[in-house]
Amino acid sequence: MSIQDHLPALIVMLPLLGAFLTPAVASLGKKIRNIFFVLFSFLILLVALSIGCAVFWGSPMVYVMGGDSFAIALPSGMSYPVRILFEIDAFGALLALCIAIASFAGALFSVAYMDKFSGWKKYLSLYFMLTAGALGMCVTGDLFNFFVFVEISSIASFGLVAFWRDKPEAIEASFKYMLVSQIAAMLLLIAIGTLYGKYNSVTMAALSSMMADGFLERVVLALVLCVLAFKCGAFPMHAWMPDAYAEAPTGVTCLLVTVSQASFYGLIRVCYSIFPKIAAGGVVGWILIVFGCMSMFFGVMMAVVQHEIKRLMGYHSISQVGYMLLALGVGLVAMSDQQNMIAYGFTAMKGGLFHAVNYSMYKALLFLCAGSLYYATGTRNLDKMGGLARNMPWTAGMFVIAAAAISGLPPFNGFVSKWMIYESSFAIHPILPTIAMITSVLTLASFAKVFQAAFLGPAKTGFVAVREAPGFMLAGMAVLTVATLLLTFFPGWFISNIFEKAAGALVDNASYVRAVMGGI
Amino acid sequence: MKPLSVVVTSVCDIFAWFMIVFGVYVINNGHSTPGGGFQGGAIVATFLSFMLVAYGGSHFKRWVREGVYGLLEFVGLVAFFIFGCLGFPNSFFFNSLAIAYGATPISEWIPYCGTISLMNVAVGFEVVGALSIVVITMYESIHMVSTGEGMGGERGHDRFDR
Numbered sequence: 056m057s058i059q060d061h062l063p064a065l066i067v068m069l070p071l072l073g074a075f076l077t078p079a080v081a082s083l084g085k086k087i088r089n090i091f092f093v094l095f096s097f098l099i100l101l102v103a104l105s106i107g108c109a110v111f112w113g114s115p116m117v118y119v120m121g122g123d124s125f126a127i128a129l130p131s132g133m134s135y136p137v138r139i140l141f142e143i144d145a146f147g148a149l150l151a152l153c154i155a156i157a158s159f160a161g162a163l164f165s166v167a168y169m170d171k172f173s174g175w176k177k178y179l180s181l182y183f184m185l186t187a188g189a190l191g192m193c194v195t196g197d198l199f200n201f202f203v204f205v206e207i208s209s210i211a212s213f214g215l216v217a218f219w220r221d222k223p224e225a226i227e228a229s230f231k232y233m234l235v236s237q238i239a240a241m242l243l244l245i246a247i248g249t250l251y252g253k254y255n256s257v258t259m260a261a262l263s264s265m266m267a268d269g270f271l272e273r274v275v276l277a278l279v280l281c282v283l284a285f286k287c288g289a290f291p292m293h294a295w296m297p298d299a300y301a302e303a304p305t306g307v308t309c310l311l312v313t314v315s316q317a318s319f320y321g322l323i324r325v326c327y328s329i330f331p332k333i334a335a336g337g338v339v340g341w342i343l344i345v346f347g348c349m350s351m352f353f354g355v356m357m358a359v360v361q362h363e364i365k366r367l368m369g370y371h372s373i374s375q376v377g378y379m380l381l382a383l384g385v386g387l388v389a390m391s392d393q394q395n396m397i398a399y400g401f402t403a404m405k406g407g408l409f410h411a412v413n414y415s416m417y418k419a420l421l422f423l424c425a426g427s428l429y430y431a432t433g434t435r436n437l438d439k440m441g442g443l444a445r446n447m448p449w450t451a452g453m454f455v456i457a458a459a460a461i462s463g464l465p466p467f468n469g470f471v472s473k474w475m476i477y478e479s480s481f482a483i484h485p486i487l488p489t490i491a492m493i494t495s496v497l498t499l500a501s502f503a504k505v506f507q508a509a510f511l512g513p514a515k516t517g518f519v520a521v522r523e524a525p526g527f528m529l530a531g532m533a534v535l536t537v538a539t540l541l542l543t544f545f546p547g548w549f550i551s552n553i554f555e556k557a558a559g560a561l562v563d564n565a566s567y568v569r570a571v572m573g574g575i
Numbered sequence: 576m577k578p579l580s581v582v583v584t585s586v587c588d589i590f591a592w593f594m595i596v597f598g599v600y601v602i603n604n605g606h607s608t609p610g611g612g613f614q615g616g617a618i619v620a621t622f623l624s625f626m627l628v629a630y631g632g633s634h635f636k637r638w639v640r641e642g643v644y645g646l647l648e649f650v651g652l653v654a655f656f657i658f659g660c661l662g663f664p665n666s667f668f669f670n671s672l673a674i675a676y677g678a679t680p681i682s683e684w685i686p687y688c689g690t691i692s693l694m695n696v697a698v699g700f701e702v703v704g705a706l707s708i709v710v711i712t713m714y715e716s717i718h719m720v721s722t723g724e725g726m727g728g729e730r731g732h733d734r735f736d737r
């Protein structure tokens with residue numbers, strides 16, 4: 056048995072095993088618990104890296120759960136798959152890698168950040184469940200299984216957002232998220248059930264090969280679009296996002312950022328791989344573009360006026376998701392015409408995926424910096440902070456890198472991905488890059504405000520004796536800083552070796568279907 | 576919650592045990608009849624609700640040890656995972672213990688379905704533990720609201736002291 060063959064199963068098994076073992080391990084003492092937490096998260100990262108290497112420089116991986124052989128999707132005599140399938144192409148592997156990196160960074164950060172708190176058994180179990188749910192969403196090739204992973208990650212997030220249950224704001228944020236999330240989940244279930252009723256299959260590749268262009272399919276696509284746009288926090292379905300991000304423990308917020316990316320993965324997978332015949336061309340692409348522009352602009356407008364650091368960053372998340380929706384919307388509009396696809400569509404998709412990875416890294420880092428400030432000062436209110444750069448030089452340094460990246464300042468990675476999006480969306484309509492640029496300027500203004508308020512100026516009374524965050528927290532932040540800097544220094548390598556392949560995997564729907572359905 | 580009349584407690588004394596036996600039957604025969612680990616586990620977990628409703632909060636508090644149900648949950652989940660791993664090297668969850676159609680089993684006590692029945696038992700353990708903890712937690716909340724104090728001592732997670 057080669058471990059390489061079973062990697063797709065391992066990437067979900069490991070976090071699940073971590074969650075199951077937690078109650079026993081957490082009773083063995085603080086040191087063993089911390090080693091277990093960090094080691095398991097690191098193992099998950101290693102598995103995600105191995106999958107990435109295998110898929111970026113090889114072919115898509117297919118894994119059949121419970122089959123006689125993990126590799127045979129269609130046993131003899133079957134015309135479509137009946138078992139649960141995992142299918143990982145370059146796009147799925149890319150986002151799984153982002154989630155694993157954020158999970159590892161969040162684990163390192165949590166070791167010190169949550170040290171003084173009780174309730175570790177619950178925290179650790181739910182943290183691993185959240186990781187399992189998010190990773191599962193990116194690797195599954197089965198639509199109903201996707202729904203199950205959405206639910207696993209949602210339920211784990213409800214618990215983690217309300218972790219500080221003596222805090223009414225946390226309970227409110229969790230309840231709000233739960234209410235809307237469950238309505239969304241039911242709509243998703245109805246949509247998947249409808250497809251199952253008509254096509255007798257929930258395997259994504261099989262559905263894609265059979266999908267017709269009819270009224271029912273359009274209704275299903277509309278439902279799935281709404282649900283997943285809500286889950287990734289697009290305007291006007293964003294209300295849960297700032298609350299949940301602000302109230303969750305910071306290590307979890309870092310992971311929640313990438314969980315919303317897993318929903319973004321679902322949205323794009325559904326549009327490009329399951330419904331390409333309906334989604335390619337005008338309407339769906341323009342819907343994504345409009346969602347994207349509204350999210351970008353209104354997200355940043357709401358962020359500028361915030362005084363509470365984590366809420367401010369929560370609103371910026373809405374704005375950043377807008378860029379990705381805009382880029383992938385442009386890709387969909389261009390998809391019906393080969394010329395347009397070559398001229399600007401493919402660049403837009405590469406830019407969108409590059410931005411998704413950049414966003415996961417620098418936004419997770421920004422949240423960790425905010426958590427570090429909260430840990431040191433005990434407040435999240437920017438008006439009460441000041442002059443902290445002298446006491447917290449490492450946090451200040453890493454914050455500057457992340458803030459410059461999110462604001463799109465050259466030469467940082469955010470600049471490269473945003474530039475690709477401006478360039479390609481200009482071909483559709485000049486107003487689109489204009490909105491994107493205004494958003495970028497406002498983002499810069501907003502983060503200049505945060506940096507000035509928190510780190511510069513005279514030290515406020517009461518914060519003179521503030522010390523730098525503990526080593527583990529800095530280590531968590533350093534992981535994401537290194538990732539951001541790598542993307543900054545080698546954008547060309549990443550674009551040609553990874554993002555081009557991920558975008559290519561989305562456009563080349565036939566190979567996604569072929570990996571499961573063979574020559575059919 | 577106050578205890579109910581002697582009629583209710585007497586009926587509970589008899590029926591609560593039947594619920595457990597019936598639940599275990601549903602778990603054990605999940606592979607060949609309607610039901611299975613979850614359904615059977617839910618039936619077994621009603622035992623605790625029976626006790627709570629019939630005997631009231633003070634008895635319930637004395638009888639219940641949350642750690643026992645936590646242990647049941649842990650054992651169930653880990654066992655489920657191990658049974659899933661029995662499928663290697665074919666694939667995760669592959670039913671490697673199943674007896675092929677027409678083959679003679681070693682003993683009539685071993686079911687043909689292989690790991691499915693073992694997994695039912697594991698899920699049964701997990702569900703009994705989890706649903707019992709749900710009942711306990713719900714009772715704790717009622718208790719906390721009505722008396723203003725928690726049953727286990729911990730109310731919120733301790734915070735930084737600043």
